[in-house]
Amino acid sequence: MLCLDTSSLIAYLQGEEGPDVDMIDQALIDQVGVLSPVTVAELLSDPDLSPTLRRTILELPTLSITEGFWERAGLLRARAIRTGRRANLADTLIAQSCLDHHATLVTRDRDFNAFVSTEGLRVAIPFSSFKSD
Numbered sequence: 001m002l003c004l005d006t007s008s009l010i011a012y013l014q015g016e017e018g019p020d021v022d023m024i025d026q027a028l029i030d031q032v033g034v035l036s037p038v039t040v041a042e043l044l045s046d047p048d049l050s051p052t053l054r055r056t057i058l059e060l061p062t063l064s065i066t067e068g069f070w071e072r073a074g075l076l077r078a079r080a081i082r083t084g085r086r087a088n089l090a091d092t093l094i095a096q097s098c099l100d101h102h103a104t105l106v107t108r109d110r111d112f113n114a115f116v117s118t119e120g121l122r123v124a125i126p127f128s129s130f131k132s133d
Contacts, residue, residue, distance in 0.1 A: 005107035085114035
């Protein structure tokens with residue numbers, strides 16, 4: 001199961017190139033791509049989102065929030081902050097969803113690295129595969 005992050009999904013929708021975009025294309029064909037609830041909210045936050053794209057987003061499978069999610073997410077973020085790593089709330093919630101469901105994250109957002117080395121979050125593509133901003 002591949003959890004598709006907002007950063008990579010936006011790149012995919014905008015026709016950009018990259019290993020994450022290729023992986024999303026294949027994940028959608030193979031029907032193994034899922035979204036975290038936070039990613040759904042982030043995508044639907046676009047005021048210019050077309051009704052067609054809105055329906056498509058809502059038709060994609062979404063990971064469920066499991067019991068104890070909020071506590072685990074809070075503790076996850078606290079551990080990251082304690083070690084001096086950047087851990088914004090949205091990324092923490094996406095990371096926790098992936099950890100709960102043993103999903104591999106497809107992202108180009110390097111901020112998730114805070115959860116890779118210390119928490120075992122799996123990312124599909126090494127961050128070194130992407131150009132630096």
